[in-house]
Amino acid sequence: MFGTGAGCCNPALPWLGFRPLARAEQSVRYISTRGDAPELGLDDVLLTGLARDGGLYVPAAWPRFSTDDIRAMRDLSYPELAARIMAPFAAGTTCGDGLAGVLEDAYAGFTDPQVAPLVQLDGNTWLMELFHGPTLAFKDYALQVLGRLFDRVLRARGERITIVGATSGDTGSAAIEACRDREAIDIFILFPRGRVSPVQQLQMTTVDAVNVHAISLDGTFDTCQDMVKALFNDLALRDRLHLSAVNSINLVRLLPQIVYYFRAALALGAPDRRVAFAVPSGNFGNVYSAYAAAALGLPVDRLVVATNANDILARFFASGRMQIAGVQSTLSPSMDIQVSSNFERLLFDLAGRNGARTGAMLTGLRTEGVFEVTGDMHRQSAVLFDAEAVTDDDTVARIARVHRETSVLIDPHSAVGVEAAVRARRRGALADGVPVVCLATAHPAKFPDAVSRAVGHVPEPPGRIARLGELEEHLTMLPDDYRTVADFIAAHSRTPDRP
Numbered sequence: 034m035f036g037t038g039a040g041c042c043n044p045a046l047p048w049l050g051f052r053p054l055a056r057a058e059q060s061v062r063y064i065s066t067r068g069d070a071p072e073l074g075l076d077d078v079l080l081t082g083l084a085r086d087g088g089l090y091v092p093a094a095w096p097r098f099s100t101d102d103i104r105a106m107r108d109l110s111y112p113e114l115a116a117r118i119m120a121p122f123a124a125g126t127t128c129g130d131g132l133a134g135v136l137e138d139a140y141a142g143f144t145d146p147q148v149a150p151l152v153q154l155d156g157n158t159w160l161m162e163l164f165h166g167p168t169l170a171f172k173d174y175a176l177q178v179l180g181r182l183f184d185r186v187l188r189a190r191g192e193r194i195t196i197v198g199a200t201s202g203d204t205g206s207a208a209i210e211a212c213r214d215r216e217a218i219d220i221f222i223l224f225p226r227g228r229v230s231p232v233q234q235l236q237m238t239t240v241d242a243v244n245v246h247a248i249s250l251d252g253t254f255d256t257c258q259d260m261v262k263a264l265f266n267d268l269a270l271r272d273r274l275h276l277s278a279v280n281s282i283n284l285v286r287l288l289p290q291i292v293y294y295f296r297a298a299l300a301l302g303a304p305d306r307r308v309a310f311a312v313p314s315g316n317f318g319n320v321y322s323a324y325a326a327a328a329l330g331l332p333v334d335r336l337v338v339a340t341n342a343n344d345i346l347a348r349f350f351a352s353g354r355m356q357i358a359g360v361q362s363t364l365s366p367s368m369d370i371q372v373s374s375n376f377e378r379l380l381f382d383l384a385g386r387n388g389a390r391t392g393a394m395l396t397g398l399r400t401e402g403v404f405e406v407t408g409d410m411h412r413q414s415a416v417l418f419d420a421e422a423v424t425d426d427d428t429v430a431r432i433a434r435v436h437r438e439t440s441v442l443i444d445p446h447s448a449v450g451v452e453a454a455v456r457a458r459r460r461g462a463l464a465d466g467v468p469v470v471c472l473a474t475a476h477p478a479k480f481p482d483a484v485s486r487a488v489g490h491v492p493e494p495p496g497r498i499a500r501l502g503e504l505e506e507h508l509t510m511l512p513d514d515y516r517t518v519a520d521f522i523a524a525h526s527r528t529p530d531r532p
């Protein structure tokens with residue numbers, strides 16, 4: 034039974050207009066949000082990234098864990114929990130074969146034994162620390178798994194790939210860390226020149242490996258993301274170089290992120306108690322994983338989408354209208370994004386899983402800079418989602434206040450989440466007594482300038498980043514020109530058979 038017990042009712046997900054799989058063991062198939070690409074299994078979704086019709090892959094149906102299934106997850110270790118949750122998505126594929134071992138290995142290098150520990154901020158506000166991986170941001174939680182899965186699938190098939198990715202800072206370093214020195218992979222990461230923090234840039238450019246290429250592109254994150262999309266839409270290039278993606282347009286990026294939502298909710302009493310989450314958001318990947326957790330059966334009270342001054346998501350959830358504005362640089366650069374790729378996955382569900390309708394709205398966004406959903410779709414989005422936009426001044430004030438009241442230092446991205454949670458609580462958007470878990474998406478030492486502005490001193494850098502400044506940088510600067518970028522990648526990729 035699902036959602037009927039008192040104190041345990043997932044908000045209805047009325048827009049999920051398709052039948053969930055009856056049993057978690059059945060293998061999931063994947064379809065495109067544009068409705069015009071082949072249905073795939075997880076191995077091919079992993080290697081493909083963006084669907085050939087320009088859409089994003091999503092499960093054709095969600096597996097569903099019962100209340101008893103969820104209760105039985107309480108005593109699992111973090112990697113065991115990850116294996117339990119990811120198993121139905123990967124059953125019957127090479128990704129699924131030996132998955133438990135992959136997950137043990139992926140999280141073995143994390144510096145906290147809890148992997149994603151909770152820290153209490155006040156009576157019913159919690160911080161979930163997601164910065165205990167190699168690059169000190171939450172992206173490691175998925176990418177450490179992804180790099181290993183790529184390795185397994187490519188080895189099984191005797192193939193190689195060229196990974197291209199756009200980053201606003203943290204994805205790039207986490208992807209490079211996950212792929213460095215892997216024989217079957219060449220990786221090209223595009224980042225916007227001058228718009229990532231010095232630590233973030235050094236984490237990407239100081240890796241000295243033949244298969245790693247950090248490219249500093251003239252433009253914003255959206256310029257980089259558009260360039261990656263254009264590379265993928267160049268089907269000849271895409272086939273010749275076996276292009277693949279590691280940014281969160283790759284669905285396999287989102288699956289390991291579901292795990293920590295279960296982990297936190299279980300620790301706070303799920304499935305017998307509902308929990309809310311506040312998620313610092315840019316590309317909508319992390320909070321989409323929370324939505325997936327709810328679709329899987331986790332009793333989620335509310336998802337607070339927290340944005341900085343780049344507030345397109347907050348404006349959408351307030352109005353049902355998505356309208357592009359210029360990108361602004363903020364103290365939380367990993368969220369300096371206007372067009373959130375993963376929003377398309379939610380939009381597809383809101384549109385009754387109609388690919389043509391989804392495509393039409395997104396075309397409107399590209400050509401007119403705006404689209405509007407129907408009143409009904411907007412109401413459906415509000416069943417689970419709530420949103421807040423937070424200015425830099427309020428971000429700094431929140432870092433200072435959390436430090437004053439709890440001695441905990443948080444980074445500016447995490448502060449946006451905490452501030453949004455506090456406001457959502459004050460507005461009555463969270464049910465009484467429901468705990469809210471604020472995701473701490475990066476270590477404060479990655480953003481020393483903002484933190485010192487708030488508390489008057491810089492955080493102690495952990496060993497992993499303390500000596501980056503002494504290493505030599507390897508980077509290529511390129512203009513925002515498709516031919517130049519495509520030619521550079523073609524010349525430097527070792528795929529298909531260059532030495």
Ligand SMILES: *Cc1c(COP(=O)(O)O)cnc(C)c1O
Nearest residue numbers: 203314315316317318319367474
């Ligand atoms: C990537 C990132 C975000 C935004 O996550 P999305 O999945 O893109 O919404 C927030 N905070 C930090 C520190 C990040 O690196």
